Amino acid sequence: MKLILKNANLINPVQNLDLKGVALLIEDGIIKKIGDISVKESNSDRTLDLSGKYIVPGFFDMHVHLREPGREDEETIISGCDSAANGGFTGIACMPNTEPAIDSAEVVQFIKKKAASHLVDVHPIAAVTVERKGEVLSPMAELVEAGVAAFSDDGTAVKSASILRKALEYLKMYNLPIIEHCEDESLAGGAMNESINSTLLGLPPIPSVAEDLIVMRDILMAEYTGGKVHIAHISTKQAVEMVREAKKKKLNITAEVTPHHFSLTDDAIKTYDTNSKMNPPLRTKDDVEAMIDGLKDGTIDCIASDHAPHSPEEKEVEFEYAPNGIIGLETQTGLVLSELYHKKILSLEQVIEKLAINPRKILNLSVPLFEIGEKPNFSIIDLDEIWTVDINKFKSKSRNSPFHNRLLTGRAIGVINNGKMFYNGEYLNL
Amino acid sequence: MPLLSRHLLGLYGVPKEDIQLILDTAITFREVLDRPIKKVPTLQGKTVVNLFYENSTRTRISFELAEKRLSADSINFSVSTSSVSKGETLKDTIRNIEAMKVDMVVVRHSAAGTPQFLTKVCSANIINAGDGIHEHPTQALLDMYSIREKLGKLEGLKVCIVGDVAHSRVALSNIYGLKTMGAKVSVCGPSTMIPKYIEDLGVDVIYNIDEAIQENDVLNVLRIQLERKAREYFPSVREYANYFGITNERLEKSGKDILILHPGPINRGVEISSDVADGMNQIILRQVTNGVAVRMAVLYLLGTLN
Numbered sequence: 001m002k003l004i005l006k007n008a009n010l011i012n013p014v015q016n017l018d019l020k021g022v023a024l025l026i027e028d029g030i031i032k033k034i035g036d037i038s039v040k041e042s043n044s045d046r047t048l049d050l051s052g053k054y055i056v057p058g059f060f061d062m063h064v065h066l067r068e069p070g071r072e073d074e075e076t077i078i079s080g081c082d083s084a085a086n087g088g089f090t091g092i093a094c095m096p097n098t099e100p101a102i103d104s105a106e107v108v109q110f111i112k113k114k115a116a117s118h119l120v121d122v123h124p125i126a127a128v129t130v131e132r133k134g135e136v137l138s139p140m141a142e143l144v145e146a147g148v149a150a151f152s153d154d155g156t157a158v159k160s161a162s163i164l165r166k167a168l169e170y171l172k173m174y175n176l177p178i179i180e181h182c183e184d185e186s187l188a189g190g191a192m193n194e195s196i197n198s199t200l201l202g203l204p205p206i207p208s209v210a211e212d213l214i215v216m217r218d219i220l221m222a223e224y225t226g227g228k229v230h231i232a233h234i235s236t237k238q239a240v241e242m243v244r245e246a247k248k249k250k251l252n253i254t255a256e257v258t259p260h261h262f263s264l265t266d267d268a269i270k271t272y273d274t275n276s277k278m279n280p281p282l283r284t285k286d287d288v289e290a291m292i293d294g295l296k297d298g299t300i301d302c303i304a305s306d307h308a309p310h311s312p313e314e315k316e317v318e319f320e321y322a323p324n325g326i327i328g329l330e331t332q333t334g335l336v337l338s339e340l341y342h343k344k345i346l347s348l349e350q351v352i353e354k355l356a357i358n359p360r361k362i363l364n365l366s367v368p369l370f371e372i373g374e375k376p377n378f379s380i381i382d383l384d385e386i387w388t389v390d391i392n393k394f395k396s397k398s399r400n401s402p403f404h405n406r407l408l409t410g411r412a413i414g415v416i417n418n419g420k421m422f423y424n425g426e427y428l429n430l
Numbered sequence: 431m432p433l434l435s436r437h438l439l440g441l442y443g444v445p446k447e448d449i450q451l452i453l454d455t456a457i458t459f460r461e462v463l464d465r466p467i468k469k470v471p472t473l474q475g476k477t478v479v480n481l482f483y484e485n486s487t488r489t490r491i492s493f494e495l496a497e498k499r500l501s502a503d504s505i506n507f508s509v510s511t512s513s514v515s516k517g518e519t520l521k522d523t524i525r526n527i528e529a530m531k532v533d534m535v536v537v538r539h540s541a542a543g544t545p546q547f548l549t550k551v552c553s554a555n556i557i558n559a560g561d562g563i564h565e566h567p568t569q570a571l572l573d574m575y576s577i578r579e580k581l582g583k584l585e586g587l588k589v590c591i592v593g594d595v596a597h598s599r600v601a602l603s604n605i606y607g608l609k610t611m612g613a614k615v616s617v618c619g620p621s622t623m624i625p626k627y628i629e630d631l632g633v634d635v636i637y638n639i640d641e642a643i644q645e646n647d648v649l650n651v652l653r654i655q656l657e658r659k660a661r662e663y664f665p666s667v668r669e670y671a672n673y674f675g676i677t678n679e680r681l682e683k684s685g686k687d688i689l690i691l692h693p694g695p696i697n698r699g700v701e702i703s704s705d706v707a708d709g710m711n712q713i714i715l716r717q718v719t720n721g722v723a724v725r726m727a728v729l730y731l732l733g734t735l736n
Binding site for chain 1: 442519520521539541542543544546547551561562563564565599602625626627628630631
């Protein structure tokens with residue numbers, strides 16, 4: 001099949017590429033030409049006029065919870081991938097807190113097999129410890145061989161400094177990071193951030209220092225072992241400051257932030273909305289400002305959704321009983337463009353770095369290149385479309401989003417990867 | 431004059447006129463309670479469900495009596511919290527109850543925000559009878575009623591709430607209600623039992639009980655929940671009693687006549703010494719009677735809204 005994308009703006013910071021109004025010829029799943037397309041070449045099976053739109057390296061979300069195996073009623077591998085494609089992502093990394101956990105090569109193979117024919121690349125993240133219990137190291141070498149992208153006991157931090165040390169040292173053989181959900185167990189268990197709002201609402205609080213303590217522990221452990229630690233969903237001002245200092249010392253520390261942690265505060269909980277309940281919890285205005293500063297100066301390397309599907313019956317309960325987590329794959333690009341690009345916090349190049357380049361670098365994956373002979377891996381972005389989030393239009397099986405009815409500016413209108421295109425709600429083989 | 435809201439979820443944001451109206455209406459019902467026939471037909475034909483997910487004999491009896499005195503049909507629905515995890519969801523429970531055509535739901539629950547949640551999933555009037563460590567508005571209303579009955583006013587009074595403020599639904603409702611009515615509110619207790627950021631509510635914090643007695647017109651002494659996690663928040667009951675307990679010795683030393691309230695039940699010898707408690711019996715029992723009148727007022731005002 002022959003596809004022509006014309007009048008597009010092409011940007012790829014890793015190639016220092018910034019072309020305006022060019023055409024791309026994709027034939028049989030390969031980039032054949034970039035630039036002017038001659039009249040002779042211009043007969044195609046499909047031509048898209050992308051005037052004013054941007055073609056960028058395919059976005060990658062390194063923090064996604066697919067609920068398969070275990071809770072297929074909430075999300076399957078395929079519905080999660082559809083959700084990613086609809087949100088503008090060509091690749092995701094999925095967390096191991098499934099049932100069973102991703103702690104054996106069999107589960108990794110199961111996930112890879114299910115996702116094999118999809119447009120979206122799925123990179124499983126394996127548990128650091130068997131059943132995520134924090135006691136025995138998972139079969140790491142075997143898991144690396146099966147193709148995992150990183151290790152994490154997400155949902156909790158690696159239980160003890162002692163097992164974390166062994167894991168960091170072991171993984172130095174493979175140069176892979178441990179992704180840490182930073183939360184001190186003895187201070188955990190609350191329902192929302194500790195602030196004036198937790199006092200007003202009478203909800204059991206989670207103090208920000210619960211996160212800060214483990215961020216500090218993990219930075220010290222990374223320094224001591226020389227291992228790589230990636231801080232998942234960073235959310236406190238102190239934690240950002242500690243990562244900033246660690247980077248000054250050239251330690252192997254990276255960090256991600258979710259769109260909800262740079263765009264919402266715990267004011268969102270005032271109506272006891274369980275779709276604003278997640279862990280780490282929404283914090284204060286000061287923390288949100290620290291996230292913005294961290295994104296701006298590069299302390300925070302990337303943006304990830306922490307997409308966490310939950311069924312309505314699990315979320316429509318008393319606030320304290322509701323599970324943590326919101327879905328984010330289909331609102332992430334819009335929130336980044338609205339809250340960071342249009343508010344002039346990040347340039348388009350920086351947005352691409354945080355959504356496409358840095359997550360792949362952290363996971364040692366290759367970054368898509370726009371070169372003749374390469375397989376296309378793009379997201380197609382409309383920076384200016386104004387749209388309203390409608391949870392009923394999500395491809396995800398779940399609906400637990402606090403952003404329903406939010407007006408956003410900018411979205412992904414299509415993605416191309418693995419010889420497939422998703423555009424206007426349909427898949428097309430290239 | 432009707433209330434501005436069709437539910438009583440808490441006293442946060444409830445305007446002064448509404449609180450005034452409830453307290454004034456309660457005076458009328460307080461008189462009914464002293465009559466030989468303590469019943470009025472006001473809520474005849476209305477059905478009230480007392481939905482209690484947490485044990486609370488006193489509050490439940492007080493509501494039940496208030497409902498019966500108003501001639502409402504009342505039904506008690508008690509669910510042990512332990513069955514929540516395996517049983518049906520609260521949403522299903524309330525939908526079932528609603529299908530039986532009830533007009534009002536009085537709810538007590540260990541999870542904060544449950545009354546707000548019920549307003550979203552059912553159409554009955556919701557009255558909060560205590561939700562987690564959030565609010566207990568009728569308790570605060572009866573406390574205010576009792577203070578006003580005794581001292582003639584609320585405005586300008588200095589009221590201190592003493593004890594485990596951080597884990598008390600009574601404290602927060604009292605703070606909101608009293609401040610709205612123009613009282614000056616402070617809290618006193620061990621620092622581990624004072625919630626962070628409480629000063630942002632315009633409340634002073636006192637760590638010395640003698641100072642609290644000296645500077646206030648009213649002490650509202652909270653029950654220390656010995657049976658709960660609260661025990662982690664201070665070193666020993668003995669230390670609590672020695673440093674924060676109200677004793678006759680302390681009261682005499684202050685040389686002033688101070689009104690002391692307690693929502694009950696009292697831990698004698700812990701937050702209040704036995705001799706003080708005996709001297710207070712009058713006011714504590716009056717609080718209980720006033721509680722029925724205040725709850726009648728709330729039920730009447732909400733039940734006759736539509």
